[in-house]
Amino acid sequence: MNLEKRMRDNMGDHSHGSPDDSGTVAKAGTGTLDKFQDPGLPPHRKRLADTDPHAEKRAERQVALLFIISIIGTLSFFIAYFVLGRPENISEIRVQNAMLGLGTTFAMLGIGIGIVHWAKTLMPDHEISEMRHEITPEADRKDAEEIINQVIEETGIKRRPLIRNTLIGAIALAPIPAIFMFRDLDRTGKNAGEMVEQLRHTMWDKDVRLTRDPSGTPIKPSDVQIGSVFHVIPEGLDEAEDVLNEKAKAVVLLMRLDPDKMHISEGREDWHYQGIVAYSKICTHVGCPVALYEQQTHHLLCPCHQSTFDLTRECKVIFGPAGRALPQLPITVDSNGFLVAQSDFHEPVGPSYWERG
Template sequence: MTSKDHDGAAGGTLDTVNGFTDPGLPEHKPRITDVEPAAAKVAERQVAAWFILSMIGTIWFIVSYFLFAPDGSLGRLRLQNAMLGIGAAIALGSVGIGIILWAKTLITDAEVTEDRHSIAGSAEDQAIALEILNQAKEESGIARRPLLRNLLIAAVAIAPLPAVLVLRDLGPLPGDALFRTLWKQGVRLCQDPGGVPEEDRPIKLADVTIGSAFHVIPEKLRESEDPLNEKAKAAVLLMRIRPEELNIEPGRENWSIDGVVAYSKICTHVGCPVALYEHQTHHLLCPCHQSTFDVTNHCKVIFGPAKRPLPQLPIAVDSEGYLVAQSDFHEPVGPTFWEIHTRSTDA
């Protein structure tokens, strides 16, 4: 039950609902920027400074993209990523701080209450909505403060430019490029130390014990024209389980040796590195979206958004006991959603 009570602190009557009295709005206390034009001017300059800093951050992002272009080394790539991150953080953070500071110091902060009403599309309601927008324009000062308005528009206008550079690096659709990796007959499987290795560390069959897992790259990766991109396609996980636990499909009987199997490390969902191996369950887990693959069943998907198994790399042992590839992958690596054309006959 609702009844009207005595006058509230902010004027008007108070409602009593189920025994609880609405205290009304607190008395509005003006800020220093509301009563001191000089303080408002200082706040306006501070907001303008943040918007200018945002534009500087955007420009720094663009400059860093070209100034710190990768030269093939991992250190250079990390430096560029760091500089791009600094630029993006300054650009986005500064424009956000500027907007917050504008709202906190210059936009009217008086509290109001409005009765709820049914939503309709009449001409009268449209006129009211337009009046509200005009009132908001006046209260925000966006019409009276052209400096802040124009700097905000400029900062927001150039903010998407870094995205143009980043999207440009995505390049064209891969076509049949994902059928071609550095793996071919006789290429040794080497341990991946991270980045581009200075020397090869080939793996012997005797080095792979039951329950172990190795991050693997092709031999002589550093000698390729683009080692980082080639590694991104050819990265492999090598594991060993008991041979009797493998459910080998017809045609793949000689793709593994004594329970040692090798699969692409690139998740078939969106290309994240599948790097987590549960040796007790023989499951491979992608940490990005939790796609889970069963090593005992040719890495078929048992959970998550991935739609196809991880491609298997056929392996063998050479005369010196080192693990080698029998061929390249027999299917494309990488995400399923990429448009992948028919494999060329010379792949």
């Protein structure tokens, strides 16, 4: 009995209580909740550059070095773009493309990483909290001016001429490559007639044999089966003065269809040979190589922007951004039974973004 009494004294006697008066059930509205206290801002931890003048100078030099790297990247772009000029072989093209890409990369990364490193090591990093309040238009203008002045002061750009000068140089040079590239696009528009004339003529001509790329082996009609695809170049391409440019214009896809499935327009009745057709491999959108052939649907697909051409309807565009059909190369066979061209393309090959007057 004494043990039972002591337990009731310690825990409370609820043997005859109900949920309403036993005290074991919490009820809403019977008490008040304490509000969460504002913990305030965490204590500010000084960085090494805030306490050590040598570390501050080192960080300043690092930021300036990153901006100088940006300047070097831009200059590398200029060298690749202007000094190397027009590369004549694949090795020079690879070097030029690498310099253009790396130059642009370092030009942008140097500025971006430099600004981030500047902010993390040298700019003030104190956290502040401000109450929101109504601002009149005039006060808003004054506050904006104060904020701008405060930002300039906190960056320390006035008292850090090394960072200021290298940043100005990097920012001044960085947009120039884009300006020259856009200028060249404009030049392409002004010389559209000349560009079209260049693309109107390729190495294809009457009786020029169709050969496999890259072996240069001539092709007979019996070699081309329904569903197969040949990447074709004109015979004698290796002897051309400018092999890469000539190949870029003249490369062709050769395929065979069931003649009953072909929809041939007037004037092209003899452009194929027993269902064997040849079309320019250069997409008429932006010049990517059309290289995917769907045997069941007879569709040619450009992998860059998904322009799709219907082979049964003379490679007319059925999907995608391309503006016109792939140019067709008229073909036949010579006296030795090899596939040959009847003539050059009857229209310019390649993209259609300029006027083709």
